[in-house]
Amino acid sequence: MSIPFYRNDPLAHGAVEEIVPGVRRVVCNNPSAFTFRGTNSYIIGRGKVAVLDPGPEDDAHLAALLAATQGETITHVIVSHTHRDHSPGARALVAATGAGTWGFGPHVTPPEAGGEGGDHGFVPGHRVADGEAIEGEGWRLTALHTPGHCANHLCFAMDGNGVLFSADHVMSWSTSVVSPPDGDMADYMRSLERVMAREDSLLLPGHGPAITDPKPFLKALHAHREEREAKVVAALAKAGEATADELVAPVYGPLDPRLVRPAGRSLLSHLLKLEQEGRVRRTQGESFSVA
Template sequence: MNVPFLRDDPLPPGEAETVAPGIRRILCDNPSAFTFRGTNTYLVGGGGSVAVIDPGPEDERHLQAILAATAGERVTHILVSHTHRDHSPGARRLAALTNAPTLGYGPHATPPEAGQEGGDHDFVPDIALADDAVVDGADWRLRALFTPGHCGNHLCFALEGSGVLFSADHVMSWSTSVVSPPDGSMRAYMDSLGRLRLREGVDRLYLPGHGPRLPDPMPFLDALSVHRRRREQRILSALREHGPASLEALVGPVYGPMDPRLVKAAGRSMLAQLLMLEEEGAASCRDGLWALA
């Protein structure tokens, strides 16, 4: 089962488009091999109470686009799905300009010295959201769902009564998510996928952190799970043929030819799967060399 990625996304950066009733999207102009065309910021509600979900990086043009789109409205909440630098740093200035509190699961779970170069270690939410916490606006209600894996403090947000889930970087329409230890965990990621799969019939549209809207998300979740399990089998085959071997030596046999910009990230995701295999007793590591257990 191949993952049916969606990559047709013509929205110009800085413009606000309606993606579902009461929901607007603004695309930040921060494209990369990891962010696709950029980070999606979502505006929920209007008039008396607007929630901003993932204000993005520190980017003046994006900040001004958010302020322009909400002119004449009151921003009452700034929600952050997780503390990666393409999602949370923009919250600081937006909060200062709107007097709206920031909300998120908590600060970044691993310290800078742990090698999490993409983490925003400065973000601390004004209001910490536990799993299943509810945030109310004038005409909307968002429920926080703790979905670690891509990031240790990752939240998805369900817009109650709408069938819409803001899936952030846990489930993206354009690509798979990078899972990079120690903050990222493949076991947690797979468990979080399973949790969302149990919401069949509740969530009918995913609005991801990068890429276009994702309708009918359940088959997509199934494809993501199959994709990870197939990758696991390729890792086991590579260990059988090449092990004991270093992480770097296994990337080529497991992934094949790929964009050089993604080699390091691929190695990190493969490490996450190796660590899960180690937990399951299927693989082991000694002196930096991985082998079948």
């Protein structure tokens, strides 16, 4: 099933967009093959406000956030997950404002265990559990622990307006990379099904514009993952035995060279999920075959 991606995003880097009353967006100028046009930071509330996902260490983005909240007080800096394009900007923003920090916890997988891409320096002042609320002046967010893309990933449901801040669990412009060991495809699918069961009317992702019709988008995203898994099993059956990297070409076809390694990581996550389910088995080293 084709995913109806949202890729029309004309908001200039550093500019401010009010999406719904009480929610503003500022896009960091850190475009890449994995971040689209850059990381979205969301300003929540008026007067005394929260900043959700301050982004990477970036002086221009920090200045843009401070300019967007001039005359207001940033009381909360909230982090959806500890990847380097989302949380490192918290340090400078806290230093400039004195705000407290909220998040699920530090990055789960240490660098020596494969925790690449993690911001291992971020430790929230306030740890937020699944179902716990964060409140400020005129706003309230409820945390949903949604591991998969990252083990400490949180989405946040905003009271009263049908908004879910979906961060990198559900992005509007592309699927999310799920890279073991910190990424887990079985967790990702369970988290996706949890979001699918909700009745949110607007998803605000970590990269890309708002998802204005969530139900069909989420359905297509779920179907896409299932179709990818079926392709993995078919390609593995044809090969007899293969590693995740060897399956990239038959499963994905031609790819931007920058995406070959991440594709291999996502395929490994599919294989590990299938192994847990008894559908494939490890033959030797990093090779798998159909069970």
